[in-house]
Amino acid sequence: MPDVVVVGAGMVGAACAEALSAAGVRVLVLDRGAPAGGTTAAGEGNVLVSDKEPGPELDLAIASRREWPAVLDRLPEQVADVEWEDKGGLVVATTDPAPLEKFAATQRDAGVDAQLITPADAFELEPLLTRKVTTAVYYPDDAQVQPVLATTALLAAVRARGGEVRSGVTVRSVLRSAEGRVIGVETDAETIPCTAVVNACGPWAGAFGTAAGAPIEVLPRRGMILVTAPLPESVRHKVYDADYVGAVGSGDADLQTSTVVESTKAGTILIGSSRERIGFDDTIRVRVLRELAAKAVGLFPFLGAVPVMRAYGGFRPYAPDHLPVIGPDPRVPGLWHATGHEGAGIGLAASTGRLLTELFIGLRPHVDQEPFRVDRPAVVGTGESS
Template identity: 85%
Template sequence: MSQPSGADVVVVGAGIIGAACAEALSAAGVRVIVVDRGAPASGTTAAGEGNVLVSDKEPGPELALAIASRREWPAVLARLPERTADVEWEDKGGLVVATTDPGPLAAFAQKQQAAGVDARVITPADAFELEPLLTRAITAAVHYPEDAQLQPVLAATALLAGVRARGGQVRAGVTAQSVLRDAGGRVIALETDAGTIPCGAVLNACGPWAGSFGAAAGAAIEIHPRRGMILVTSPLPECVKHKVYDADYVGAVGSGDAELQTSTVVESTRAGTVLIGSSRERIGFDDSVRVKVLRELARKAVGLFPFLGEVAVMRAYGGFRPYAPDHLPVIGADPRIQGLWHATGHEGAGIGLAASTGRLITELFLGLEPHVDPAPFRVDRPAVIEAMEPTP
């Protein structure tokens, strides 16, 4: 059975990346349908902290994308329907601290400054002015005024509302199965469990499941799940004013180690709760609760903010980040199948990178001048696909 209407692009995945791509495409006049096997924003996006960061990335392609995306997010939010535009955006800034040797943190900040990041090396006394409840064991700190935060589910929902407002569709509970191609090998439709959707292109924005959908479509890519856990406290009076994390966080983000890694990340939400992270672990799609991970997160958080030792934890949650072996997102057209595109592999940075990812996909799709260099994120790089032979 075929659906009566098609689209220029069908986006598979209604998380923050799929929603941002669909919104940017629809804003440019492209007819879009978004499908998701579950509810919109119910997968990886629902398990995110909402970070829009420039502070945690080494100079290079991902940092360039992060800087561009930080600038892009306000423009994206400004064009969304007013009734959905409140996504709890906060220009709160970030604070990175060290409790051991201060040298590496200062050196990292210096490299970021050279790359265009507003990274302000401050004294421990200055850090206590910004965050009075910090441990007095701080030896160094860097203030990042550009770091921001939003509520990821609200953001994805608002982006999808923008798609609908321009005539696009969002179809929940529809599982994408494969793509249909014409005699020349070009994509002409998406096959789903609810029927076939005619289209000119399919965008794989399936997050940690992007590798599976790519394989089903005939163009496998190396994307794997990397699990993370977060603790949530009971609501508190204002106590943590910035996103605060220890200097180990940068190393954990960039590591390819499959074993458990934890680093302290503490931030408040508009609701008054405090989010405590973060962990990284490559254990497939195992979603069992691991008490040792939660215990480690709590121990490290108390080391950074001692007052948390007296605060009740309300709940814990976890999710799977889409991990690419070279730690770079996959953004662009698949050279093996004409009309198949990918936007995935952002790991824990998807919320922050979503705005520029959507813009870049749109620029590439329409043949416009890209606002960032797309080459580092191309699909046909060694870490993502094994060979370039056309798929039969």
């Protein structure tokens, strides 16, 4: 019998399962689809400290960036290549430089290595960048990982320690004792006894929380990405316009796009990003793709002559106060949540797994858990997600 059933085999669920298993906890991971087949597969693999304002999420991002190397070192040797790149990030302004310079200063005060550089320095880092740049900030700690490879590697580590991963299994409900404590899960195939359940269902975490008797306010936020044909080396870092930070932190339901451009090891260029709260509508909207393409060409003019190979999108788990939901649910003893990371789940996964494990086995948390509590008003308030 497993100690913990993790529901959701995306990056965050896999990171929680890996950290728990590394601490000696018996883990079973269940997913109604394939591992890494949902939000994780629709991401860019960013591990960023550059895009967050000072506060709890930035603290978690800094801790997670430090934690990722330790997680990678624990992976089985045969799956250790997850295309980790310490590529660094470059944020540029093409209009008034003051807001970006002020933002970088606040980040430096919070412990981020945010290096203000001149446009000439930016062109040295990215020779094909538009000459309209007025100022830039270089973030050497920004990194990238291939999200599907990383997730499957984390799950392989769980298996190597005696845990189990099952795909194509839908969890229908959480079973509780007469006192209300978790005693198992009911799937579409069987009943599985356990002492704890982790809700790592990403954008579907709100629905799962409702089914478990503990509704939480987690909503889907749609994002789109363009992928170019493979190219020789042309974009060396993750590069984005300064307005990306505002889009990340916005709660606006309407469409927002901002310029993000980065390469992959396969030679393709990923172009984003968009944010739109439209429920689980997965319609491809041409106007969104046009906005992404036009803004990318504005940042890197050479892209105007580069063919787009495909476009893809996904739903990101959004909490109204823009903070992840990590920890035990006081309404249902034995129910835990790890969700609400929106587009930052890949980068925040390492510390999310560690934090949940520390709380589960009674260790002192390496970051303050209070801002991510399940029972905060933004998460257990209106019930809109149900």
